[in-house]
Amino acid sequence: MTTKREPNRYVQILDLVFDMAYTEGATEVAFAKSELNHAADAIGVERVENPADLVYYFRFRKPLPISITSKAPEGFEWIIRGAGKGKYKLVAVPNQVRVLPREGLITTKVPDSTPEIIRASALGDEQALLALVRYNRLLDIFLGLTTYSLQNHLRTTVKGVGQVEVDEVYVGLDRFGVQYILPVQAKGGSDEIGLTQIEQDLGVCGEKWPHMAARAIAVQFMDNDKIAMFELGLQDFQVAVIREAHYRLVPYADITDEDRELYRLFGL
Numbered sequence: 001m002t003t004k005r006e007p008n009r010y011v012q013i014l015d016l017v018f019d020m021a022y023t024e025g026a027t028e029v030a031f032a033k034s035e036l037n038h039a040a041d042a043i044g045v046e047r048v049e050n051p052a053d054l055v056y057y058f059r060f061r062k063p064l065p066i067s068i069t070s071k072a073p074e075g076f077e078w079i080i081r082g083a084g085k086g087k088y089k090l091v092a093v094p095n096q097v098r099v100l101p102r103e104g105l106i107t108t109k110v111p112d113s114t115p116e117i118i119r120a121s122a123l124g125d126e127q128a129l130l131a132l133v134r135y136n137r138l139l140d141i142f143l144g145l146t147t148y149s150l151q152n153h154l155r156t157t158v159k160g161v162g163q164v165e166v167d168e169v170y171v172g173l174d175r176f177g178v179q180y181i182l183p184v185q186a187k188g189g190s191d192e193i194g195l196t197q198i199e200q201d202l203g204v205c206g207e208k209w210p211h212m213a214a215r216a217i218a219v220q221f222m223d224n225d226k227i228a229m230f231e232l233g234l235q236d237f238q239v240a241v242i243r244e245a246h247y248r249l250v251p252y253a254d255i256t257d258e259d260r261e262l263y264r265l266f267g268l
Contacts, residue, residue, distance in 0.1 A: 101220060107247065130184070195234075218230040
């Protein structure tokens with residue numbers, strides 16, 4: 001389990017690894033997973049039991065420490081990319097667009113089909129969120145496709161990147177018979193979708209399912225029991241929001257005639 005002292009320890013370790021490899025004006029700083037524990041030994045802090053956890057922490061959970069971000073070129077920021085098995089690199093990319101739910105977007109009420117035993121037994125925000133999406137066929141509604149869950153927590157490798165993990169993978173079919181592969185990332189709380197996640201998701205799809213059309217999806221809990229869904233792509237080395245929608249799962253009786261009339265107007 002993560003302890004209260006880990007973030008500070010993680011910062012110290014990554015700081016030293018960065019400082020040892022960084023040169024003034026550099027836009028890439030490469031390091032190996034093994035260097036993380038060497039750095040821990042050098043500064044006299046406890047080793048990280050699984051060094052990959054430290055990398056994941058800064059890739060997807062928390063921002064990089066200011067001691068590192070301050071060394072990015074003007075107008076750029078650092079991201080961590082996989083660079084092969086047990087290898088990573090900090091890369092300076094143009095300041096990223098933040099993928100956050102928009103305020104004021106209409107919320108669509110959907111009859112809640114989640115089995116009560118699933119709601120009562122779900123462990124953690126991300127697992128609960130994936131279950132809600134699956135049992136209520138929110139991906140079908142969002143994309144207008146017929147979709148099927150293929151695999152949860154797909155762990156695999158991508159050439160030139162190394163090990164990656166996708167929260168859930170769906171396959172889909174449209175009315176013309178086009179087949180889709182749909183990687184889904186789930187985020188709870190204040191976590192944000194980042195460039196490296198979309199890159200890795202699309203990279204997995206390109207390698208494992210090259211004959212299918214890949215569409216990257218992200219889902220996130222919002223306040224007031226709302227669920228935000230995004231379709232994301234890459235444009236000019238940045239994450240681009242292709243589509244966004246907000247849903248709330250409710251008892252059927254909570255969907256009013258006014259709601260239905262409003263939704264009918266959307267389809268005209």
